Amino acid sequence: MFLKNTLKLCFKKTELMIGLCLTVFAAVMLLILPYQVPEASGKWGVIMAVPAGHRFFPILSLILVLICGLFIMIEGIYSKNGIEKKEEKKSTEDYKGFWVTAASWAVYAFMVIYIGYVVSTALLLLFLLWYYGAKSMVKNLIITAGATLFLYVIFVMVMKLPFPRDTILF
Amino acid sequence: MWEYIINGFAAAFQPATLLAMVAGVIAGGWFGAMPGLTATMAMAILVPFTYFMEPLIGIPFLLGVYKGGIWGGSIPGILINVPGTGAAVATLIDGYPMAKSGFAKKALLAALIASFSGELLSSLWVMFIMEPLSRVALLFGAADLFSLIFASLVVMATVSEGTFIKGLASLGIGLWLAGIGMDPTLGVSRFDFGFLQLIEGFHFVPVVIGLFAFSEVLGAVINRKNIALSKSIATDWGPGLNKKDLIAIVPPILKGTVIGTIIGMIPAVGQPVAAFLGYGVEKKTNRHPEKFGTGVIEGVAAPEAANNAVNGGALIPMLTFGIPGDVVTAVLLGAFIVQGLRPGPFLMVEHAEMMYSIFAVKIVACFVMLIVGRILIEPLAKMVLIPRTYLLPVLIAFCFVGTFAIQNSMFDVFTGLLFGVIGFYLKKYKFNVGTIAISFLLGKVLEKYLFQALSISHGDWSVFITRPISLAFLIIALTMIITSVFYHFKNKAKIESGAAG
Numbered sequence: 001m002f003l004k005n006t007l008k009l010c011f012k013k014t015e016l017m018i019g020l021c022l023t024v025f026a027a028v029m030l031l032i033l034p035y036q037v038p039e040a041s042g043k044w045g046v047i048m049a050v051p052a053g054h055r056f057f058p059i060l061s062l063i064l065v066l067i068c069g070l071f072i073m074i075e076g077i078y079s080k081n082g083i084e085k086k087e088e089k090k091s092t093e094d095y096k097g098f099w100v101t102a103a104s105w106a107v108y109a110f111m112v113i114y115i116g117y118v119v120s121t122a123l124l125l126l127f128l129l130w131y132y133g134a135k136s137m138v139k140n141l142i143i144t145a146g147a148t149l150f151l152y153v154i155f156v157m158v159m160k161l162p163f164p165r166d167t168i169l170f
Numbered sequence: 171m172w173e174y175i176i177n178g179f180a181a182a183f184q185p186a187t188l189l190a191m192v193a194g195v196i197a198g199g200w201f202g203a204m205p206g207l208t209a210t211m212a213m214a215i216l217v218p219f220t221y222f223m224e225p226l227i228g229i230p231f232l233l234g235v236y237k238g239g240i241w242g243g244s245i246p247g248i249l250i251n252v253p254g255t256g257a258a259v260a261t262l263i264d265g266y267p268m269a270k271s272g273f274a275k276k277a278l279l280a281a282l283i284a285s286f287s288g289e290l291l292s293s294l295w296v297m298f299i300m301e302p303l304s305r306v307a308l309l310f311g312a313a314d315l316f317s318l319i320f321a322s323l324v325v326m327a328t329v330s331e332g333t334f335i336k337g338l339a340s341l342g343i344g345l346w347l348a349g350i351g352m353d354p355t356l357g358v359s360r361f362d363f364g365f366l367q368l369i370e371g372f373h374f375v376p377v378v379i380g381l382f383a384f385s386e387v388l389g390a391v392i393n394r395k396n397i398a399l400s401k402s403i404a405t406d407w408g409p410g411l412n413k414k415d416l417i418a419i420v421p422p423i424l425k426g427t428v429i430g431t432i433i434g435m436i437p438a439v440g441q442p443v444a445a446f447l448g449y450g451v452e453k454k455t456n457r458h459p460e461k462f463g464t465g466v467i468e469g470v471a472a473p474e475a476a477n478n479a480v481n482g483g484a485l486i487p488m489l490t491f492g493i494p495g496d497v498v499t500a501v502l503l504g505a506f507i508v509q510g511l512r513p514g515p516f517l518m519v520e521h522a523e524m525m526y527s528i529f530a531v532k533i534v535a536c537f538v539m540l541i542v543g544r545i546l547i548e549p550l551a552k553m554v555l556i557p558r559t560y561l562l563p564v565l566i567a568f569c570f571v572g573t574f575a576i577q578n579s580m581f582d583v584f585t586g587l588l589f590g591v592i593g594f595y596l597k598k599y600k601f602n603v604g605t606i607a608i609s610f611l612l613g614k615v616l617e618k619y620l621f622q623a624l625s626i627s628h629g630d631w632s633v634f635i636t637r638p639i640s641l642a643f644l645i646i647a648l649t650m651i652i653t654s655v656f657y658h659f660k661n662k663a664k665i666e667s668g669a670a671g
Contacts, residue, residue, distance in 0.1 A: 018599050022339055029346070029361070037360045054353035057617045058360055061349060064342035068335050075335075097391045101566065102591055105384075108570060109583045121567055128563035132394060147564045155571050159222055162578055 016076030022069030117163040178530030194234020202242025203550040209239025213501040214382040225509040244281040257441030257477040260449040264469025275407035288475030290536040292431040292482025297529040304518035312622035317643035322437040324647040334654035340605040348613020367581040376573040376582040380589025419471035426475030434483020441477040448476025497604040
């Protein structure tokens with residue numbers, strides 16, 4: 001019940017949510033630290049063991065994040081201004097476009113590996129131009145062709161970057 | 171020293187070097203002139219490509235991008251009241267009214283000349299001050315360097331945008347990211363989560379491209395329908411600068427240059443602060459302060475000289491101690507390191523000839539910016555209104571290749587994506603990604619100096635307080651934290667009593 005109410009409150013109070021995320025992140029990293037940062041062993045471990053060993057900095061930085069997260073959480077809980085109104089999302093803001101763009105980047109990466117740089121770039125540009133609202137297909141094709149050629153000349157011909165697959169096709 | 175300076179200028183006038191500077195100014199100017207694109211983004215996207223170039227081609231190119239980017243931000247600010255970069259916000263206070271009154275050309279030229287002068291004077295200052303400063307830097311031991319870097323990071327964290335607590339959290343996040351991979355002491359791999367690619371930690375470039383370029387692109391994607399750029403860009407350019415104008419802008423340029431150079435030496439303060447301070451000082455000391463805001467040429471010259479002079483000042487801590495004053499300098503630091511130039515106390519000792527070549531390049535690049543900028547003003551003004559719809563996909567393709575080009579690794583590509591998404595949300599919730607990037611860059615160096623200091627003192631922590639230089643910097647760090655806590659609670663109490671009243 002407490003967890004449910006806390007989560008409900010989090011979604012209403014942004015600062016509380018931010019603080020909670022930071023705190024949880026730091027706490028989890030500190031918990032897994034013994035597995036992710038093994039003890040130094042052998043003679044080098046003994047010889048090199050100084051008060052600030054190889055775990056010192058990660059622990060210090062995570063404790064800093066934890067303390068800051070807790071501070072932000074406490075400020076969020078005790079904020080006297082009451083429940084914050086969630087920032088009104090403008091109707092013109094396109095958060096879906098954010099995720100489509102991020103996903104396009106990932107898909108583009110796989111396409112470059114399996115199809116080749118030039119074709120993948122052309123497809124990416126064409127898709128994004130269309131998605132972002134460029135209506136004229138002719139203009140989109142011209143821009144795609146021009147931009148792909150420019151990128152090919154710069155990265156493949158001038159800089160000779162070795163892409164995973166052949167640059168043009170397969 | 172004079173021999174190095176003469177040889178440096180000889181190297182700077184090589185055709186390939188000049189061409190690199192021209193290309194850099196054009197690229198940087200374009201990024202700076204596009205609202206929503208920044209000089210930082212330009213540096214982040216273009217720095218990977220300099221890794222394939224010789225130092226005296228790659229570094230001049232980046233210096234050109236840096237100069238062009240800061241100057242270019244004034245163009246949309248003056249023409250359409252939308253600053254191209256944060257550094258240009260002060261410029262539009264008088265620049266836009268000048269453009270609206272039919273003096274767009276005068277304002278743009280004043281901004282260009284002020285940018286050129288501010289940058290040139292601060293670059294000359296840096297060239298002559300570096301050698302004596304480097305000798306002072308050699309007196310710093312490991313404990314002193316640790317405390318200096320630590321204090322710089324704390325200053326950055328506490329004065330950066332957002333609350334100081336989020337600044338400190340950003341510092342912690344950056345230091346943790348720096349800790350990923352092999353530690354500098356025992357070579358033990360930390361937080362690699364089983365990925366072989368993380369044994370050496372995240373590479374700086376994909377992280378920077380993600381945090382500063384791709385996150386901005388993602389933000390621009392979300393807001394692309396909101397950017398209602400006025401179509402009423404000034405088409406009546408009006409007259410250029412006359413003799414009276416050139417005389418009038420000399421005092422604000424000189425004042426702005428001094429302010430900008432000093433501000434540049436202080437970590438985290440950066441161009442926007444220098445620009446506003448330059449504007450404020452000029453307004454206070456001008457014979458007609460009441461005219462500021464209505465379109466006076468001094469109101470354009472002062473902030474532009476200040477924000478460009480920061481470029482020179484910021485090089486001082488970067489080259490002598492390896493501490494970047496802002497994110498753009500941090501990216502430049504990364505480029506220096508990849509070119510085999512490790513900024514720090516020994517840089518002038520080991521690479522004096524190369525350094526004077528770079529200073530000479532910096533000075534020559536000012537003249538390149540003046541000439542190229544004069545030619546580019548009108549074409550860039552026309553490009554200001556290019557719809558984001560067409561720009562964003564091309565930028566995404568650039569970011570992608572930038573992340574891939576460093577190590578020819580798709581892991582870096584996905585790193586760029588991860589930090590792009592994270593960077594967007596961090597900025598949205600007022601965390602300072604600049605502090606994250608700089609603490610990430612300096613984290614391993616900080617740890618190395620800590621280890622060295624403790625090794626030399628045989629594990630005795632008092633070395634940090636028994637050495638006077640180290641103690642002084644630790645006191646600065648502590649003072650910054652205490653004053654930030656004090657002002658945080660004082661402001662909070664004020665707000666809450668205001669809300670209750």
